[in-house]
Amino acid sequence: MANGWARDGAVQEQIDVTVIDAVLAARARMPSGEGADECEDCGGPIPERRRSALPGVRTCVGCQSERDRKLVLGGINRRGSKDSQLR
Numbered sequence: 001m002a003n004g005w006a007r008d009g010a011v012q013e014q015i016d017v018t019v020i021d022a023v024l025a026a027r028a029r030m031p032s033g034e035g036a037d038e039c040e041d042c043g044g045p046i047p048e049r050r051r052s053a054l055p056g057v058r059t060c061v062g063c064q065s066e067r068d069r070k071l072v073l074g075g076i077n078r079r080g081s082k083d084s085q086l087r
Helices: 010-029 048-053 061-075 082-086
Strands: none
Touching: none
16 A cells, blocks of 8 residues: 555665665674784783684674664664654
8 A cells, every 4th residue: 555655665665775774784884804813992802703703803892892882872863853753
């Protein structure tokens, strides 16, 4: 069923594109290239299992968790845009 002036399936197409964009952005943030034996933030050792699971990793689990926490808290507008509130 169409929603307003949109054609059938337009909403699902928008959802699909949003998911694809999020996956591509996550892949772009994944480490690549030469990995490190020591964390570039704290200087602590990076376990062999982490280095083999994530080739190119340059931070320990603790420092990466802190980076991820800062990224999520600073990068998401949970209130929505003015346009989405008007609909």
